[in-house]
Each structure stands twice: as C-alpha cells, then as structure tokens.
Amino acid sequence: MALLEVVDVSKVFPGVRALDDVSFTLQPGEVHALVGENGAGKSTLIKVLTGVYQPDGGQLRYRDEPARFDSPMDAQRAGISTIYQEVNLIPLMSVAHNLFLGREPRTAYGLLDEKRMFREAHEILLRYGVTTDVRRQLGTLALGAQQMVALARAVMIDAKVVIMDEPTSSLEPREVETLFGVIRDLHSQGIGIIYVSHRLDELYQICDAVTILRDGKVVHTGKLADLERLRLVSLMLGRDMSAVRHEGFTGFGGDHGGAEDAAPVLKVTDLNSRRKLHDISFAVRPGEVVGLGGLLGAGRSETIKAIGGAYPVDGGEIAVDGKALNRPTTVQAVKAGIAVQPEDRKAEGIVAGLSVRENIALAILPRMSKLGLVSDRKIDEVVRTYMTRLRIKASSPDQRVGDLSGGNQQKVLLARLLATQPKVLLLDEPTRGIDVGAKAEVQGLIDELAAEGLGVVLVSSDAEELVEGSDRVVVLRDGAVVGELRGDAVTTEALLETIAAAAVEAKEVGNDD
C-alpha cells in the first residue's frame, strides 16, 4: 500500500513547464530522497504536495484515495507536515507555546494548563536532543534547536508524511546526528519521509529510495543503494560526465588566462564574521574568474555580501587594487569598484516597480547629474549602450522591470553593476531562475567581462557552471576555506571530492587549534 502517490502530475507557469508528467510514490516508513538542481522542480512538487499549488494535470493519491489539498493547513490536517528551510514558528513565543500552539492542554475550566504544557514540552523535546528551558523565547535558540522544535511539532500533530526541505542546512554536526536518530525513529513508526537535500553524504546515510528531477521531469527513481554516487550526480546534471569533461555544455568559452603574476585586483585576507565566516582569504587577479564552491550554507553568499559591505564583518582586510577598505559600507564598496549581484534577485536586486532606465541608472546617479540635477540625456545614452550590449529585451527603457522575464531582469541588474564601471564583479547565482537562452548569454558575458580585465568572483550551485566558468575554484565549508582547485584540477569530480573530503577532514582536524 502506497502512502502518498503522485500520478502524472503537471504544473505549468507562464513560459515554464515546472512539472511535466511527474510520478512519484512514497511508501510507509520510507525515507525518500528528492534531489535535483535548482529549478528542476523540487520545490514546485513539494508545493503541490502541501496544497500551496494545485496540479494542472494528473492526480494525487493519499493512502490509496484520490486527494486534493486546498491549502497548507488542509494538507497538514490530513497528516502531511512540512519542515521548511526557514523555520516557520513564532520567534517571540516560548518554546513550549510554539510546540503546543492551537492544541494547548486545558484544565477543567477551559483555561490553559501551563504546568502540564511545560512538563510535556520538556519531555517531548528531550527526545529531540533539545535540553533548554522550554519557557525560553524560541527566537533566542540556535537555529538547529529551532528546527528540532519545528520537527517535534510536525510529528506531534499525527503526521503520516513529513516533508523536510534542506533540514540540515543550519544544523551543527551533533544536531544532524540527533535529527537522523529522530528520522530512524519515525521510519520505524511507519511514517513516510520526503527528504530534500544537496548533501550527498547525508542522502546515502539516511535515505532508502531516491527520485531525481531534472527540468520538471523524473529522470530516475528507485532504491538509493543501487545507485552510485557519480551516477547520481550525472543524472542530476543530466549529461554524460565524460562528454561534459571534454566539450562543455555551458556558454563559457575556456580559460581566461588572467596573468599569473599580475597584482590582484581583489585581495581578501582573514575575513571573519561572527560564527558564519572564519579567516577567509583569497585573491582575484584582473581577467580572472574565481569560483566559490561549496554546498548550501557554506558561507559563499555571506562572503560575497561581506566584501560588498552588506554583511557585518568582525575582522579581516579587503583590498581593491591594493587599496585597503576597513569594514566597508555598501556605499564605500561601490565607490571602491566592487559590484555585487545578490542571490535573491527580487528581494535585493531589482526595484520591480521602477523602469528599466531607472534600475540601470540607480547606482550611477551622481555621475549622471550636475549639482544634484539628473541629466536624462546622459542616462539615456548609458541605458541604450547597456541595453544593446546585454541584449535586454524590453518594449522600451520605460517598461517596468517587474514585467520582464527573469533573464532580462538579471541582465538589467548586471547592466546596473557594469554601469558603475567596477573593478571586481561578485556574482551570486547569476543564472538561477532564468531560461536556457539567457543562461548562455549571461555566461558568455561573464567570459567577455573577464577578457576585458575585470576580476570576477562566481558563486553557483550548478557545479558545471562553476567548473567551466572559473579559472580557479576556492572551496568553502562551514564558513572556512577548505581547499582550492586550479588549472587542470578544476573539474566537477575534483570539486565534489574536495567538498566530500572536507567533510571528513573537518572532523579529523577538529582539535588542531
């Protein structure tokens, strides 16, 4: 008897077929890994399962009955609980209240029985390795502990299916062990678990079955133990690995050959930030593309933001063209020639309500003006140049950026960065969420810019893109540099090996300093 079945489900968004006849079966007591690159359709599938989206075709079957969930609440009531990457609890309320919210134990008079609630909460959470005072505000706990509370709550409400979206991304190694203990426990109770993660080690440690999505289609489903790691990775990337090594499937050309002896245009020394970044050092020479590799939560985005002045720094030095910046603000960073393309385009990149023109001109207004008065003639010139150069497809420079396609939005953002005539370009997932054509164009553009002598730092979860686009790759793990690939060693396998090895190494070197 299958617990949860997805039969030929499709979901279409304007211009994208996010899910294309996807079928997937979850058995009771099974831990089922759901993997795929960004944009492969994982999150869309989860949203269909939890009632956020309704499928456009196909059907859901839950405990052998056709099912339809109108809202996340609806799915939850039926027994499908989800633990999101972002903890969805109430930070200002106590741990116990969060655990019991809406289902608090009551006394005979209908009043809350707090004593019982605190006692029970304490007992329940002990099983999840959370020993803190349950009266404490949830928001003051470490993220891992918060995630455990979320998990405890999800299981408490009689869940039959628990969906975990990157549950370990904010957990310490100890906490991961506890989580796995809990998962094994759920497994023995016959609860089905859908486990989404990028961490291959974890998948092989905890999952029974695997379904791999690519471009909205299921490319493989079956027992995980029967699937080799390299095969899994190549299925995710969707290409024959040996072919990839020789030909390349991205829009990147090849080496940019940034001169080995040239003085670095960006030099980062011992960058530290709270517990997120530890002594990060690397340098970028003019004309060189340096990749930052690592898994989700390794500190790649934080590093980039810290260099751009948008993430608090405790210590370390950032130098552009030999000139040191001491804990730069975003204003100083931009002035010094640092341009940051943030990961979340909508939240931190474009100003959706403003026109293409205003978006491109935003960072260079002082240069486009005299005595504070803007010269629209000058702006139009710049805007025209970049719209042509980046082949931005918009009805006119006055079109709202929010109405453009993802690829064109990204190009507008890049145009804004380039207009500042930067020395260093920091790109965080430059091709995420944009269509194939635009992807190749953006990749080609990165090559071009490097050839013109810009220093580029590239972050990408797409191992392929990272390897092909970069001349060197600096690998991060848990906020620290754990290795560097250069020259012929810049390959997908080497990258994955370094990341995997680092995981083991980190545990061994543990007591070194």
Added chain:
Amino acid sequence: MTTEAATATRPAIDLARVRAWLPKYGVYVAIGVLVLYNVLFTPNFLTWSNLRIQLIQVAPIVIVALGMALVIGTEGIDLSVGSVMALAAALIPLYLGYGVVAAILVSLVAGVVVGLVNGTLVARVGLQPIVATLALFVGGRGLALVISDGQLKDVRNDDLIYLGSGDFLGIPMLVWIAALLVLVVAFVVRRTVFGRRLLAIGGNRPATELAGVPVKRVLITVYVLCSVLASIAGLLAVARIQSSDASAVGLLIELSAITAVVVGGTPLTGGKVRVLGTVAGALLMQLVVATMIKHNLQPSTTEMVQAVIILIAVYVARERKSR
C-alpha cells in the same frame, strides 16, 4: 470565432484595466464630476470669492501633504506633522521681537530638528516609521503648549499678516507659496538624484542599499523635508489667523494629509510619488466638504463622508503591490 473569444474575454481585461486606472486618474474624474455638479446646482459656486476661500483653506493641507507624499514614497509615514505645525506656531510669537525673518527661521529650524529625530529613529535605529513618529506626535504638541504656556497669543506683524492674508497679482500669497512648493517638490521628485533615490528606496530598500545609495542619508533628508514643510504650514496658519494657538493649529492634519496623498493615487506601499495627484487629492477633499456645507449638511456628516472616502481610496489602491 475569434471575435467571440474576444468579446468573451473583454470584461475581464476591462476590469483589470479599470483597477490599474482608477487609483491613477480616479481623483481627477471625481473632481470633474463635483465641479460640474456644483456649477449646475450650487448657487454662487463659480465666484471668485468662493474659489479664493477654498484655495486659502486647502493651501496648508497641500503643503503638509507634499511632505507626507515624499515620506509615503519611501514606504514610511509621518504622524508628527500636526505637532510640528503646533511647534512652529508656538515659536513664532516668541521670536517675533527679533524680526519676522528670525521668527520664521526659528520655526523652520524646529522643523529640521523634529525631522532629524524622526529620520534618525527610522533610518539609523531602524524603527518602523509609524512607531518612530509616534513619540513626537504625542510629545510635540505638549512641547508646543509648554512653550506657549498654553495661551492663545495674538500676532500683530504686518509682514506676517501679508503672508497670511495679503494678495499678489490678485491671488492670495498663501496660494502662491503653496503653488511654488508644489513646483519645487515636483521638480525634486522628477529631476534630482535625491528624488530618484527616494523612489528606489520605497520600491526596494535592500536593493537600493546594495546599489551603493546612501539610504540612511536619503531617508533622514526625507523626514527633514516633511517636517520643514509642516513647519511652513504651521507658520502660515499663524499668519492667516493672526494668532498662535498651539492647542488647535494642525490638529488632525496628519489625517487630511495622508488622505490627500492616498486619494491622489500614491500607494502606501512606497516606490511612487504623485505630486499632482496629491494636490488633486487635497482639492477633492476640500471640494467634498465645501459642497456639503453649501448644501447645508452638518460638519458631522462631512466627517463621516470623509471617513468613507479615505477607506475607498485605500481599498482601491490596496492590491497594487502584493507582498
């Protein structure tokens, strides 16, 4: 069959178009309708003296609303404008002894100080704008009353009276000043670096910050401008009624100003400032009140009608940016 399809979908498209169109131009249509109604049915509406009175009454609201529009453009709000008017009004008689210029300067400086406090609380401390401006909303008027000893003071100064009730080329000085300020603010929003940055901040603050825009400085400047405009309105109010009454000047003006801005089509979610719309919004509300008074409706009824108009305007503009 294509025509059939087109007719079938037309109502839906039209509805969407109306939704987008209404907040932008609805206010002008409403003014047109009201003017037409008054021309036809209200005796003595189209007389110079009537128009004059209406314009004089609406001028201070327009001036305060201009500042409010800028603040709302950054996704903020400033509740303290009424208190700033009271402060400016209370300071005028105190410094009139040193001359009109000195008195005006002092009351403008008061505006700058209040704006700096508000702006710092919003931009640097990181308070929500409504919370940040609440303190001065509460305390500002109290301070004005303390300064003026809670007394109503007559202001007898010819220059000031000229500002308040004099004419220039047959048009009241008040109206000239308001019109001038409208032009200045419209110019600032459209043509200056500051104006463009302000809109970007309202549209997406984190993005604007990453683009290297000095967001905090711009925000503080916006709140200072808003307070200075309010203090101008405060001193003009004193000039017009020739007395300074800190307990009455600018009472509930924040409501009128926000109404004018919202009715004029500036969304409360920021990223847009409609300067002319704001003026039209203030005019519309003035017209509504005037029309009702002319038709012998009580002030109580006008208040209730105003409440309904505010709600409709906010409701119509509400879903323009779904978060």
Added chain:
Amino acid sequence: MSTGIVSDPEVPAAVVAADERRAERTDRMVGLVQRQGALAVLIVVVLVATASFPNFRSFDNAGTILIAAAPPALIALGMTFVIITGGIDLSVGSLYVLGGVVSAYASQWGLIPAFLVPLAVCGVIGVLNGLLIAYTRMAPFIVTLAALLGARGLMRALSDEGSTTYLVRSDTFRSFGTGSFLGIGYPVWLVAAVFVLGMVLLSRTRFGHAVYAVGGSEDAASLMGIAVRRTKVWVYVMSGLLAGLAGAINAAKLGSGVTVLGTGMELDAIAAVVIGGTLLTGGAGTIAGTIAGVLLLGVIQNMINQVGNVPSSYQQVISGAFLAVVVVAQTYLVRLRRVT
C-alpha cells in the same frame, strides 16, 4: 596562495554549553527588564513623589489617581490586545467620547441601557474596524484613523454638532460613577474586575495565545492552524467595547456626556501600553505592564497637578519622551536577545 590548513569551525562542546548558558542568562535578564521595567520606574517615581509632596501619600490622593486612571486604563487594556497582534487602534479616543454621549443619552432608560447602548454602538464600529483590517488587508492605522473621523462625526451628529450636552438622567447610574466601596470608587472596582478577566484571557486561554502568535508572525501562525482573521476581528471588537465602556464610566463620573474631551486619548493609551513593555511591532507584551504604564502616567499627571504652576501639557511632553526612550530601548533589547 593556496590555503592548506583548515581553520576548524567546530567549537568544543564545553564552549557551546557555556555559550548556551550565557545566552539563557542574557535572555532572562533582558526579559525581566522588558516585563518589569515600567514597574521599577513606577516604584521609583512613587517614592520620589512621596518624599517631595506631603499630600501625595494620602489615601484620598491614591483614590484620586485611581479614579482618574480608570477610563484610560480600560482603553489601554483594549489597545494592549490590538498592539500585541501587531496592529494599532487610533479610533478609541473618538469611541470613548461617542460612548460617553450615547451612555448619557441612554441613561434616561435606566442603568442597564446606559451601559449596553454605548457598548453596542462602539462594538459595532470595532467590528467594522476588525473586518476591514482582517479581510481587506488595509493598514490598521489608516482604517482606524478613518474610524476616528467617522465616530467623531457620529458623535457630533448625535449631539447637534456638539452643542447639546446630555445629562445623566439615571440616579443609579450617577451614583455608580460617584459612589465608592471601601473608600474606593465603584468604577475602579469595575475596571479592576475587567482587568482580571483581560489577564486571564490573554495569558491563560487559547485565544490569548493566538493573539501573541498573530503578532509574532502572521504567516507562521496561519500555517500552524491559527484563525488569524478571526483573532484580528476580535481584538478590534474588544478595543471598541472597552472604549465604549470607558466612555460610559466617564459619563457616570461627570454626570453628562461631554463632547469636547477625548482628543489624544488614543495616544495616552498607546503610550501607556508601550511604556508597559508591549512591543509596538507585536508579538509580546503583558497586561501587568500596561497597568504599570497607566499608573505611571497617572502618577506623573498627579505630581504635575500638585506642583501647581506647571502647565499640564508637560504630561504630554513626558509621555512622548518616555515613549521615545522605551521604544528605542526595546529595539536594542530585542536585538540583544536575538543575537545571543
């Protein structure tokens, strides 16, 4: 410049445990300051007043402070619920006056209508506020500002544009306002009883915790199965009802429905609530804190009156200053708690 050595991000378990303990300690301290700060200041102010004003200490004076604080306390109670959900109700000042006028008018039919009619009228406006805020997602401040205007218009319409003052016709109602039990006025007893109910409701019922949850995170609350909209509607209804009740009590005290009071009442209420440690951003706050806040403002007003030649507008300046200090301090305290 390859970096061979791995700087180890993992911290020994003992350090983590120590960190954890320190975090817990900081958390408790900060929580204490947030909850009891207003009470501490109140005690200090009362001590200072007792030392400096001979008349302050008397039982009579305490009674005066309490009876003066009764109506604002009720309004602040409703405001506490509203603010904890992350909203704000600016209409309560108008509702308070409206309630007083309606109550005085209804007193001709006896004691019970003098209470019920204002409750009904203000309750309906509260329902409208709540429905508009919860279902149309308009900003609370703008909806309640409109309600402020609308309620004021209604009050003026009922009182011939504010020119008619209805006198309280019911003697029992009048004596409720002026009489006392054990030397403490009836209104104070009533308000105390309502506060006890409010405390139980907020801290010991599922509804109360839903209020906190909505203010803490609306999205999370709705994912956790809380009826967010219904909770919101109820807090505005409560706020309206309590403002109406406050108006009725005031009418009974004064013997008439006075039409000119009430401007700024909403501000005093917000000030008292915030000074009492409730976060204006929602999600945290206590009624005990609100009581301390209301009494603190009441005592300060009383001191100002005792000094004599100081204008009473100092009260507003002091509330404003308190408000600013508290709000800024809260922001830093919350941040301190998060960071640990």
